[in-house]
Amino acid sequence: EDQVTQSPEALRLQEGESSSLNCSYTVSGLRGLFWYRQDPGKGPEFLFTLYSAGEEKEKERLKATLTKKESFLHITAPKPEDSATYLCAVSFITSGTYKYIFGTGTRLKVLA
Amino acid sequence: KAGVTQTPRYLIKTRGQQVTLSCSPISGHRSVSWYQQTPGQGLQFLFEYFSETQRNKGNFPGRFSGRQFSNSRSEMNVSTLELGDSALYLCASSAGTGVLYGYTFGSGTRLTVV
Numbered sequence: 001e002d003q004v005t006q007s008p009e010a011l012r013l014q015e016g017e018s019s020s021l022n023c024s025y026t027v028s029g030l031r032g033l034f035w036y037r038q039d040p041g042k043g044p045e046f047l048f049t050l051y052s053a054g055e056e057k058e059k060e061r062l063k064a065t066l067t068k069k070e071s072f073l074h075i076t077a078p079k080p081e082d083s084a085t086y087l088c089a090v091s092f093i094t095s096g097t098y099k100y101i102f103g104t105g106t107r108l109k110v111l112a
Numbered sequence: 113k114a115g116v117t118q119t120p121r122y123l124i125k126t127r128g129q130q131v132t133l134s135c136s137p138i139s140g141h142r143s144v145s146w147y148q149q150t151p152g153q154g155l156q157f158l159f160e161y162f163s164e165t166q167r168n169k170g171n172f173p174g175r176f177s178g179r180q181f182s183n184s185r186s187e188m189n190v191s192t193l194e195l196g197d198s199a200l201y202l203c204a205s206s207a208g209t210g211v212l213y214g215y216t217f218g219s220g221t222r223l224t225v226v
Binding site: 032 | 116145147153154155157168202204210211212213214215216217218219220
């Protein structure tokens with residue numbers, strides 16, 4: 001079954017304490033893996049797209065990496081404003097049709 | 113540049129009623145997708161429209177329908193509301209290749225069915 005799993009469900013970090021969020025997927029025909037950030041009461045905000053194993057993208061304190069089975073979102077020296085839910089999504093082709101499915105997210109809380 | 117606009121932001125309806133939600137995509141974007149977000153299920157894909165044609169559809173009952181107008185604005189309709197339809201409904205727009213380059217989401221419509 002095509003599936004995207006994120007772990008952990010929730011994460012509490014002290015300000016400055018680096019960590020990683022995981023997104024594993026079981027789809028064939030991957031076309032892209034996407035990371036989004038969602039703040040309470042708002043829609044997801046696009047962060048990165050990764051297309052092939054070994055690819056990396058960076059934005060401020062965030063760095064996303066991709067392997068053949070999973071992606072990591074590394075957060076270096078986080079600040080309280082990094083608190084949000086981080087969602088990953090994958091796009092793939094099945095039966096000649098594009099599909100786009102989301103994981104259930106990791107709720108990150110960064111404490112000052 | 114204006115973002116994706118969804119109206120209304122909040123809505124309370126009674127079981128059995130119907131509801132229409134509206135989405136105005138980013139200017140120039142011709143693709144509009146709709147998602148349902150609940151705490152238990154996360155983001156679930158409803159359907160996608162491109163140039164007034166439904167291009168893709170998720171696994172939701174026929175009570176959920178949508179359409180897109182010639183100016184790319186989209187509406188989503190839910191008939192015979194059930195308590196389980198309470199959710200945040202999100203609209204996302206792209207220039208047509210969101211599955212490859214990502215989507216821009218609106219802030220959503222919070223629907224509560226009582």
